[in-house]
Amino acid sequence: LAKTTQPISMDSYEGQEVNITCSHNNIATNDYITWYQQFPSQGPRFIIQGYKTKVTNEVASLFIPADRKSSTLSLPRVSLSDTAVYYCLVGEYNNDMRFGAGTRLTVKP
Amino acid sequence: GAGVSQTPSNKVTEKGKYVELRCDPISGHTALYWYRQSLGQGPEFLIYFQGTGAADDSGLPNDRFFAVRPEGSVSTLKIQRTERGDSAVYLCASSSGLFTDTQYFGPGTRLTVL
Numbered sequence: 001l002a003k004t005t006q007p008i009s010m011d012s013y014e015g016q017e018v019n020i021t022c023s024h025n026n027i028a029t030n031d032y033i034t035w036y037q038q039f040p041s042q043g044p045r046f047i048i049q050g051y052k053t054k055v056t057n058e059v060a061s062l063f064i065p066a067d068r069k070s071s072t073l074s075l076p077r078v079s080l081s082d083t084a085v086y087y088c089l090v091g092e093y094n095n096d097m098r099f100g101a102g103t104r105l106t107v108k109p
Numbered sequence: 110g111a112g113v114s115q116t117p118s119n120k121v122t123e124k125g126k127y128v129e130l131r132c133d134p135i136s137g138h139t140a141l142y143w144y145r146q147s148l149g150q151g152p153e154f155l156i157y158f159q160g161t162g163a164a165d166d167s168g169l170p171n172d173r174f175f176a177v178r179p180e181g182s183v184s185t186l187k188i189q190r191t192e193r194g195d196s197a198v199y200l201c202a203s204s205s206g207l208f209t210d211t212q213y214f215g216p217g218t219r220l221t222v223l
Binding site: 034036041042046049085092098099 | 113140142144149150151152153154157164165200202204208209210211212213214215216217
């Protein structure tokens with residue numbers, strides 16, 4: 001199972017772009033990279049998933065370098081409602097993926 | 110239903126008692142997952158069902174924990190002889206069953222063992 005490392009916490013201000021980087025040095029060839037968001041008292045919610053290069057959806061972008069040993073979740077112009085815990089997961093199957101402690105993002109006014 | 114539902118939302122029990130936690134997945138989802146989340150930690154994988162069978166139960170901490178999904182939809186997580194260390198939020202998720210497709214999580218059941 002690929003292990004991931006993320007910063008424990010990050011602070012930002014409304015309107016800024018936030019980049020959260022996740023390290024996964026032992027990622028396997030068939031592994032995907034998936035990010036989830038979790039608000040207090042709720043279950044995690046899928047944000048974005050990618051295999052290589054760049055993926056963008058209406059919520060975020062995911063940048064994956066060629067060696068795939070890290071990935072960066074980019075949240076454009078964050079608002080107070082983006083305050084949450086963000087988890088990076090790596091695996092070929094959902095049951096291979098393991099949640100770490102995540103990155104606690106705090107957006108300030 | 111529109112999403113994954115879990116009942117009860119809160120459960121308080123005494124040490125040594127038996128509890129059952131229920132998960133109702135999204136209709137048509139063949140894969141179902143149980144996780145346990147302690148305060149300040151990420152969800153910890155417990156068990157994964159594909160259809161009616163437990164395809165991966167490697168995360169169950171010991172034989173006091175058991176889960177079933179007899180008809181391939183609703184699942185029940187059963188905990189025998191509860192201990193104070195079992196106190197946590199128990200999360201259920203479902204997905205369409207394909208590799209790394211999106212997991213949709215329920216709101217969780219908060220279990221407190223006194």
